[in-house]
Amino acid sequence: MILLVISSIICLQAYEIDVNTFSNYLDVQNRHLHLEWLLNMDKKYINATSSYSFQVVGRQINKISLDIYKLNIYSTYLKNGVLLPHTIDSPYADSDQGQRLNIQLDRTYYRGEYVELSIKYSIDSKSRAISFMTKEQTSTKTMPYLFSQCEDANCRALAPLQDTPAIKQTYTATIIYKDTEAKDVFMSADESKEQFKILNKPQDEATFTWKYKYFIQKVPIPSYLIAIVAGNIQKVPTSTGGRTFLVSEPDKLAAYTEELKEMEQFLLAIEQYIGPYTWGTYTLVIQPPSFPIGGMENPLLTFANPSIMTGTGSGLAVTIHEMAHSWFGNTITCVNWANMWINEGFTVFLERKASLIHYNIPDDIKLNAIIGNTSMYQDMLGYGLESNFSSLHPDTTGLNPDDSFSEIPYEKGYQFLNYLESIVGEQDFKMMLRAYLAQYKYQSIDQQEFQNFLLRYLQEQGVDDYSTKRYKILENWNRWVYSPGLPPVFVDFSTNKLTQALDYSNAYITADGKQPTNWQDYKTFLHSQKQIFLEDLFKKAENNQLKLTVVEQIDKDLKLTQENDFELKFRWFRAILTAGDKNRFMQIADFLGAVGRGKMVYPVYRALNKLDHDFAVQTFRSHETFYHPIARNNIINILGLKDSFIQ
Template structure:
């Protein structure tokens, strides 16, 4: 019992190291960052200065090392103007992790001391964190457009940083821009109270005015949550509550706000389960179609792909998910990318709790878990069931952590938490999560610290049958986290709605090109049932049971090739390509050139590549300029086009 009490009362741990940063963050950590950016959006260039306030956390240091990726570094100097020497090297020359910026300090600094220095650099179109879009690539076609995407370890392409979720810092920024290139600029921070500031109007260039905006983020955040968007965009409220807002191109604002009318209710549904939202306001940015992911939870400024806007509200689970990150991911953060499930598994868990509270449709939640499990298993097969990438603790030493990105931390993480909840009990688990948020607010932790807290909480609260629950929690913990492949415990998400979807697939397959009797049932299905049906169709195609005549009859009845909901459309295209259908290549190429969301384009490219590699490459080349750098890189991997990159 004494040993147990000692283990439960341990509050301080040495967290896991981050293998994806070249910075000496164990010796020195940045406390505040200030960015000054002069945007030249037409020329795809940003002139930059970043200033830092480092604190020594080790015994002593005489240099600072930071992460960079294809930044043009011009000078490094102390706040007093003293120039510092710097070098750049490549610890992994055959990797695309980036480079290490080594800054030699003027003297030795000791634990607790602060170091204030600045770096002059520039960002250009080689950046993989900034997407520079021409005005022709936007909806309104009046101004160029830029947006950032920094998760996982891509913020090193935005500024020299300790690009690790271990380190959290406050930040401020001054952004200078031409009024002819951007109607507005927003960042993942609060805007200054002042209106736009006019700097000057050059006499010889009377066609534009330089303006600037100032931003401040008072809450310490990891570098991957720094974000910017600029272009012909406007900000409008989505409700009368004063907390939720939309940013989009002005021609989309009316339709988007109509679909997002329940954003305040989403927020309240999450708060009902987990507690109050502490970040102030919440703004959702609907990005251009080339945005590479469904959503990105930048604090105060969530980014989302327009595929979530279906006109029916069927894609708004992404909105709830990104809101939920305000608690898990932004408030409590994984200490490194091997612990990504600390961000994503918890967020999926909270998303589904809030969705159940808001929509009151238990079958939808179960089916979404089944769909997520299917996607997770497909990703596991892609990595290999024995690959550590199919575990909740992937090892990305020497690699870009993006290489391990998948649905696994989302869905295996969710299932792990659902399993723990089944042991602890729903009410106690909910209260534990609330206490967990209080204990680790604005900190970064690993899975071991979560385990320690869970056991400590249950012990201190004297929950019923603590010894038995502790045994069950620890019995499979390491298998859940470290073992590759499927979870060690299979959870039951079955529902009659699942059987209906499977029976519907069977009806079409057995009709063998004829119209089945109950073909119209599809139009009464839950949105998740439609996804289950199309996932099952893909499985039938893999088993060579989906024939061209069945595909043609389905498309005639259900108009799936013309589907406007991309969650359904990409699953349809993946299934028919797997079945060997080459008759819809034109529509598939058009689809791949109209959406840049990786979840939707990667599976279609994989299926297309297996069916016709040459056409897949041709399609990619036709649309390459449309894709975000992250998506472009992943598609090249799928098609076997990626070459070694020397930083």
């Protein structure tokens, strides 16, 4: 066993509890996890053993409770081989949060003692953390493919864990796979030459060769950042800097590498604002199209949907965002999902600061904030403006925290930080964020701790007019965090580029099905202006202002139905469906079968469902096996279907 450096124990009781874990993490906390996985990708099955090093932090314990979701648990036993009895129960009978695995220990353990135990289990296609893809679902169609997605509370479907962002642990892994099923495997950890003990060595067979890879993550991370990808994939550098790398299927490598050639510069721009990148290398995995989100910030192995690869670089804000998570989210983490803005709001703030440094287009930053604000407001309307899900502190007691996932922690959190920066001052706020990172490095905190640190920092630094600034910060703090609906203070992102985009959409409406004189202006628009134009068309469609004759003229002029940029295409399809257009159903169905990114397919399914429920269901039936379980379940809810059609 390798020597592990364990971070200092944090008194988690001082922070808000996590209502979305069934584990007894306030009494005992895992310090190190070792995974041994034998992959059977053709049969969509993983034979697994996980080993733990728990430390008692409460007064005493005689059992350990962990989170699981549809795992097949076979045995639990101590390091010395002594079997331990276990039971499984469900605290919420009707909840999809999973189950609780209770392990009865051999004796009472007291504060400071360690408990080292192992669990034998298996993962199958019921897992919502693992997507098993057939080779036909990949680009090269030569091997099956496997990838994980654990945020928010889905890592309990990957292994029995304390599935809460409050607990951080180091981890190691041994991955065993067939050379006929995967060319390579990567995890959110460094590749290691150290060969960890193999508990379940498979038997050799003549038709294939077993391959072994070893991984080590020396930095403590929360469970949701454990990640794996396997298949016909390759890893190449994206620059000569030696820090940034790309993983994808081999037929896409050349095009993706060309588009990502500025990845090292993105990293440098973030460092210029916030300080050094401390994780070593940075690898971006461009996943198959069924990956359900734009990007996932797994340390050392960020996952991204191929919809960000437009050929023009217009989708690379996702890359900068996921890089920025290396500071906010991965280094400092929210202590529970009610504080998700501690991850996402800070990351959007850093992303836009870095984008301004790299691209130096202030209007683009403002427009992206407006676009984000529009998406946030639509999500608020979906929950209800009085719902606590439209606040920065959603209550998900008894629910899967995925139910509260939206643009709200991203954009309302971003606006809150903009508001605080306006009070503190730009330079002082930047230095405060650097000190904040140094103070809470590799820890998990809540919003109250951030407030305490901000005020303490300003006082200790002797900033000008501290008393007035303290009053302004506290005056609206609770309204920003706890009040539902729109932010309590208006943040002005107006720009003449916004006016230009809105005037452009009005010109088409006024032309009433004819070509407006300024129709070619679209070619000179910023990408964000194009999004604003399409968002405004959607609003006009909701207000019955977008006629089908106007739709036909816009498509004739701008060829939006043939657009290769999915960020624009989904907005176009949502607008024209809302306007009642049934002439492009086949193109829309093809689109919904080509991308599985929730941000893009959910709005289109909602609009399609309102216009023609039967065709929406028919489209879903055609593509159901393509979608990731997370996306599939969300679409089922959108369409009002009780159960998946997959048996």
